[in-house]
Amino acid sequence: MASVELTGLAKRFGAVEVIRGLDLSVADGSFCALLGPSGCGKSTMLRMVAGLESVSEGQIRIGDRDVTHVEPAKRGVAMVFQNYALYPHLTVAQNITFSMSLAGEPKAKQAEAATRVAKMLQLEPLLARRPAELSGGQRQRVAIGRALVRNPQVFLFDEPLSNLDALLRGQMRLELARLHADLGRTMVYVTHDQVEAMTLADKIVVLDKGKISQAGAPLDLYNAPANRFVAGFIGSPAMNFLPARANSDANGLQVTLGAATMTLPARATLAAERPVELGVRPEDVHLQNAGDGTLQGRVAVVEALGNTTFVHVDTEFGQVNVESDPALRLEAGANVGLSFEKNKVHVFDADGTTLPKL
Amino acid sequence: MNNTHATPARRFDLGATLLTLLTIIAAVIWFFPVYWGIVTSLRYDDQTVKDFALIPMEPTLKNYIFDIQNSNLPIWYLNSTIVSVGVTFLVVFMGACTGFAISQLNFPGRKALWWMILASFMVPVSALIVNHFIIIADIKLLNTHLGIILPMLIAPVTVIVYKQFFDGLPKEFREAAVMDGSTEFQLFFRVFLPMNWGVTTALAIITFIGAWNSFLWPFLAAQDEMMMTVTVGITAVQDTFGVAYGRVLAGAVLAGLPVATAYLLFQRRVTQAITLSAGIKG
Numbered sequence: 161m162a163s164v165e166l167t168g169l170a171k172r173f174g175a176v177e178v179i180r181g182l183d184l185s186v187a188d189g190s191f192c193a194l195l196g197p198s199g200c201g202k203s204t205m206l207r208m209v210a211g212l213e214s215v216s217e218g219q220i221r222i223g224d225r226d227v228t229h230v231e232p233a234k235r236g237v238a239m240v241f242q243n244y245a246l247y248p249h250l251t252v253a254q255n256i257t258f259s260m261s262l263a264g265e266p267k268a269k270q271a272e273a274a275t276r277v278a279k280m281l282q283l284e285p286l287l288a289r290r291p292a293e294l295s296g297g298q299r300q301r302v303a304i305g306r307a308l309v310r311n312p313q314v315f316l317f318d319e320p321l322s323n324l325d326a327l328l329r330g331q332m333r334l335e336l337a338r339l340h341a342d343l344g345r346t347m348v349y350v351t352h353d354q355v356e357a358m359t360l361a362d363k364i365v366v367l368d369k370g371k372i373s374q375a376g377a378p379l380d381l382y383n384a385p386a387n388r389f390v391a392g393f394i395g396s397p398a399m400n401f402l403p404a405r406a407n408s409d410a411n412g413l414q415v416t417l418g419a420a421t422m423t424l425p426a427r428a429t430l431a432a433e434r435p436v437e438l439g440v441r442p443e444d445v446h447l448q449n450a451g452d453g454t455l456q457g458r459v460a461v462v463e464a465l466g467n468t469t470f471v472h473v474d475t476e477f478g479q480v481n482v483e484s485d486p487a488l489r490l491e492a493g494a495n496v497g498l499s500f501e502k503n504k505v506h507v508f509d510a511d512g513t514t515l516p517k518l
Numbered sequence: 519m520n521n522t523h524a525t526p527a528r529r530f531d532l533g534a535t536l537l538t539l540l541t542i543i544a545a546v547i548w549f550f551p552v553y554w555g556i557v558t559s560l561r562y563d564d565q566t567v568k569d570f571a572l573i574p575m576e577p578t579l580k581n582y583i584f585d586i587q588n589s590n591l592p593i594w595y596l597n598s599t600i601v602s603v604g605v606t607f608l609v610v611f612m613g614a615c616t617g618f619a620i621s622q623l624n625f626p627g628r629k630a631l632w633w634m635i636l637a638s639f640m641v642p643v644s645a646l647i648v649n650h651f652i653i654i655a656d657i658k659l660l661n662t663h664l665g666i667i668l669p670m671l672i673a674p675v676t677v678i679v680y681k682q683f684f685d686g687l688p689k690e691f692r693e694a695a696v697m698d699g700s701t702e703f704q705l706f707f708r709v710f711l712p713m714n715w716g717v718t719t720a721l722a723i724i725t726f727i728g729a730w731n732s733f734l735w736p737f738l739a740a741q742d743e744m745m746m747t748v749t750v751g752i753t754a755v756q757d758t759f760g761v762a763y764g765r766v767l768a769g770a771v772l773a774g775l776p777v778a779t780a781y782l783l784f785q786r787r788v789t790q791a792i793t794l795s796a797g798i799k800g
Contacts, residue, residue, distance in 0.1 A: 210697060212696070212697070232696050239694070241690040245688070
C-alpha cells in the first residue's frame with residue numbers, strides 16, 4: 161500500500177508544455193480519478209507515474225520512495241491499458257503470468273498465481289483460451305488480472321472501460337469498485353467519462369490544459385465547482401449557462417437576466433455592477449406557466465426517459481435544459497416560464513472563477 | 519421485380535464467364551510447356567521426337583532413375599538444401615533483428631542505417647556480382663557452402679517488411695511488457711517475433727523458394743561439381759547426357775519439385791509474402 165505524491169510535475173514535448181507544474185497528493189488506498197477532455201494531459205500524467213514517459217521537471221513519490229527516474233517495472237505499479245494490450249499469441253493464463261514468466265518464476269508458481277487471480281475475476285473457465293476468443297469484458301478482466309498478479313502498490317488505469325458498450329461498462333464499473341474495496345490498494349484512474357469518475361472515485365482531479373482545475377470529493381466538485389470549466393464538465397446532462405449582470409447590495413447579489421432581476425445569496429462584495437455568468441443544473445430549473453418565472457421560452461425538444469424527462473427550452477439566452485417530472489406531458493412548441501432554485505445557482509466571474517457564497 | 523434483377527445478373531455472369539474462359543486459355547498457354555516437359559521426361563529416349571501424344575503411350579520412370587543413379591543429383595540436392603535453409607534462416611533472423619532495432623530501439627545512427635538499407639534496396643544484386651566474386655575469391659570461400667550463402671544474405675526487403683510490421687504494432691504491447699519487467703531481448707523473442715509469426719513464415723517460404731531457384735551467383739561461386747546446387751547442376755546434365763531430352767527434363771522436374779511442393783503446401787503464405795514485398799516495392 162502506498163500514497164502517490166506529485167510535486168511540481170511538468171512535461172514538455174519540445175516547446176509544447178503538456179503538464180505544467182502540477183502538485184497532487186493521492187492518499188494511500190484511495191481511488192483517484194483524473195478527469196478531463198481529450199488533450200488535457202491526464203494520460204501523460206498517468207504515464208509519467210507509470211514511468212513510460214520521462215519527467216521534464218518535478219518529483220514523483222510512491223510511498224516513501226522517490227521514483228521519478230526509476231524503471232517502470234521497479235516502481236511497484238501496474239497498469240491496465242485502454243486497448244488491454246493482451247498478447248494475442250498467449251493464452252489467458254500465459255497473459256496473466258507474463259511478468260512472472262519474464263522473471264523466470266517456476267511454472268508451478270505461475271499456474272498457482274493464474275488460478276488464484278482467475279478465481280478472483282471469474283476467469284477460471286477461460287484460462288486456456290486466447291484473447292481473440294474472449295469478449296470485451298473478459299479481455300478487460302484478463303488485463304486487470306495481469307496487473308493483479310504483480311501485486312502492485314498502486315494500480316494505474318488508462319481509460320479501461322472506453323472500448324466497452326454501455327451495459328458492459330456499467331457492469332465493469334461495479335467490478336472495479338468491488339475490486340478496490342477488496343484490495344484496498346491505491347488506484348489512479350484516467351477517464352474522460354465523468355459518470356465513471358463520479359461513481360468510482362473518492363477523489364476526482366479535473367485537468368484542463370495540463371493544470372489541475374479542481375481536486376476533491378465527487379460531490380464537492382458537483383455542488384461547489386471552483387470554476388466554469390469544472391461546472392461544465394461535471395454533471396450529466398451538463399449545467400446550463402446564462403449571461404447576466406450582477407451587483408452587490410445589502411440583500412445579497414442582485415442579478416439581472418434580460419428584463420428579469422433576482423436576488424441570490426450574498427457572494428464576495430462586487431465594487432460595481434459587472435457581467436457574470438449564471439450556472440444552473442437541469443434539476444435546479446423548474447417549468448412554470450408561460451408568463452411566470454424568471455425567464456420565458458418555448459419548448460424545443462422533450463426527452464422522456466421514463467424515470468425522468470428532460471425538456472430543452474429555447475430562450476433569448478440560448479437553450480436551457482430542464483429536468484422535469486416524468487408525469488408532465490409537454491409538446492414541442494409550447495410556451496413556458498422558467499424559475500431557478502436560487503440557492504443552487506452558481507455565479508461565475510468574467511474570468512470563469514466561481515464567486516463563492518459567503 | 520424478378521425480371522429487373524435477372525437482367526443485370528445475366529450480363530454480369532456473361533462477363534465473368536468470358537473472363538474465366540480467357541484466364542483458362544492463358545493458364546493453358548502458360549502451363550503447356552511445363553506439362554510437355556513433364557510428359558517428355560516420362561518417355562523413352564527414342565520416343566521423345568516421335569511420340570507427340572498428350573499422354574505418353576508407354577510412360578516410364580527410366581529417365582528419373584538414370585538421372586538419380588548417374589549424376590550427382592543427390593549431392594546437388596543436399597547442397598541446395600544446405601544453401602537454401604542457411605540463407606532462409608539467416609535472412610529471416612537478421613531481417614527480424616534489424617527491423618526490430620530500427621523500429622523499436624533508439625541508438626545513434628538509426629536513421630542513417632535505415633536510409634542505407636532503403637538505398638541498398640535500389641541496387642540490383644546482379645550489379646554487384648563481380649565484386650561479390652572477387653571478395654569471396656579473396657577470402658578463399660569459392661566452392662564452399664558459406665561462399666554461396668554469404669552474398670545471398672543481402673535482403674533489405676525482409677528488413678523493410680519487418681520494420682513496417684513492428685512499427686504498426688500498438689505501442690501498448692511494448693509498454694505493457696516493459697511494465698512487466700521485460701528486457702529488449704525478451705521483448706523481441708517473446709512478444710514481437712511471436713506476434714508476427716505469420717509474416718515470419720511467409721517471408722521464410724518466399725526466401726527459401728528464392729534461394730532454391732537462384733542460379734547466377736551459385737553458378738559463379740560453385741565451379742566444383744560436388745559443390746553445385748540443383749539449379750546449377752542440371753545445366754551440367756546436358757553435357758553429361760548429350761541431347762537426351764527425357765533425362766534433361768527429368769533433371770529439371772526433380773530440381774523444381776521441392777519448390778513446387780513448398781508452393782503447393784504454403785500457397786496462401788507465399789501469396790501473402792508476395793503482397794507484402796509488392797507493397798514495399800510500390
